[in-house]
Amino acid sequence: MRIRIVGAGAMGRGIAQWAAAGGHTVELCDVRPEAVTAAVDFVRSMLERAVEKGRMPAGDMAAALDRLVPLDDPWAPGPEVELVIEAVREDLDTKAEVFGKLEEALPDSAVFATNTSSLSVTRIGASLRDPGRLAGLHFFNPVPLMRIVEVVPGAATRPGIPGALTELVESCGHRAVTVADTPGFLVNHAGRGLVTEALALLEESVADPAGVDRIARDVLGLRMGPFELMDLTGLDVTAAVIDSIWQGFRHEERLRPSYLTPNRVTAGLHGRKTGQGWFAYGPEAPATVPEPPVTGDADRPVFVADGAYAQDAAALRAALAAAGATVETGPAPADGALVLVPVWGTTVAAAVASAGLPADRTFGVDPLAPAGRRRVLAVTPASDPAAARDARAVLARAADGEEAWAVSVVRDTAGSVAQRLLASVVSVAASIAERSLATPADIDLAVTTGLGYPAGPLAWGDRIGAARMLELQRSLHATTGDDRYRPTRWLTERAQLGLPLTAPGTSPADCV
Secondary structure (H helix, E strand, O other): OEEEEEOOOHHHHHHHHHHHHOOOEEEEEOOOHHHHHHHHHHHHHHHHHHHHOOOOOHHHHHHHHHHEEEOOOOOOOOOOOOEEEEOOOOOHHHHHHHHHHHHHHOOOOOEEEEOOOOOOHHHHHOOOOOHHHEEEEEOOOOOOOOOEEEEEEOOOOOOHHHHHHHHHHHHOOOEEEEOOOOOOOOHHHHOHHHHHHHHHHHHOOOOOHHHHHHHHHHOOOOOOOHHHHHHHHOHHHHHHHHHHHHHHOOOOHHHOOOOOHHHHHHOOOOEHHHOEOOOEOOOOOOOOOOOOOOOOOOOOOEEEOOOOOHHHHHHHHHHHHHOOOOEEOOOOOOOOOEEEEEOOOOOHHHHHHHHOOOHHHEEEEOOOOOOOOEEEEEEOOOOOHHHHHHHHHHHHOOOOOOOOOEEEEEEOOOOHHHHHHHHHHHHHHHHHHHOOOOOHHHHHHHHHHHHOOOOOHHHHHHHHOHHHHHHHHHHHHHHHOOHHHOOOHHHHHHHHHOOOOOOOOOOHHHHO
């Protein structure tokens, strides 16, 4: 196939490398000829590096470079061009102008694709004489390494084009997911679940950014915490994406932005690129935010109260006993004993009130199975600080030969930190599936590949169990009264019917 790529910036040159290495002839052009020269040099250096590292034979590199054709004029006639991929700046008028000129220069048979990450494919296509020839082909940076591409048909896109683009993408070694033309498409939309909930936790002073990130990494198994991720992406970019998706979905509460971000963006606290974001960067900045050492009496007796699920309490009792802690077994805590309550979508304060537990020495423990050795202890405004230090020391205990547990201390909130983050990730993905914006399989594929989560959000929910996830979201909704936590129909129906969240289910079209 002969492909013309318009725009030789970071995305354009990455797409050019990917397509040329995939066996296609690539015309690379830009309104700035010097950008094309720089892009060709960059692609050559990347391919040479691949050869040096043994990832590509030297002959394949030479063949790929032979297929890379620099063009001085983006609007030059191209009777043999079969596909155009536009990778210019994110501006609707600019993209419309580019495609208008290409429509004059290229044959009617050429398919047009836009690499937009945030603009409506339908609106871009509306400027064309033939909007049916345009679809979205959204790559991620760096293109050769991010092996996922969103294929986005606009409202007028001809039916055969998405399938043809999917075939092209997968023939070049990437995975393709078909996504509806909606704000954020799929990956950016699904990614809002993590960062918006992290910001909500910070708004409520549940934990500081470093504390939220530790829990996200060590309990949920994420490669990066949400605040690290915002600093890497740039808060200015993240905030703009959050706002545009929220507005595009008509102020859907599940996607609600935080009041914290506008002032930080205005102040230039964008993250790594400005040297200061949620964390400091630069040669004199600390490599990590230090965690307070564990102090307190690890031998103080503890009583584990039953939470929403008896198995959570039983598992905690067994783990503490195996670590040598003094675990009481009576029907009620003895005077002076610490009280630990596994919370699931509820608060420690509610457990104190409903069960008549001693407020000063009752603490919450998140029962989510951690990816690493970290437990989370929740304290209330009534907690005795000395008792909290003792509870942290008890939870840090480990069995002989095992590494001690790290223990985060957070403010009491419905569900604690990890549960709220996970509930939001699963909920946003379920709402995408519920609206038929993408299939369950494509949602999980795109999120694991594009965002690096340890599991797709729907599969992650299935690990917990649909019924238990529904109980978590119902409890969060009832406790907070906030509609951002209301359960989706997708989750509710599957919990009631005994179906996994990853199951597409039967549709009316299947029955006629």
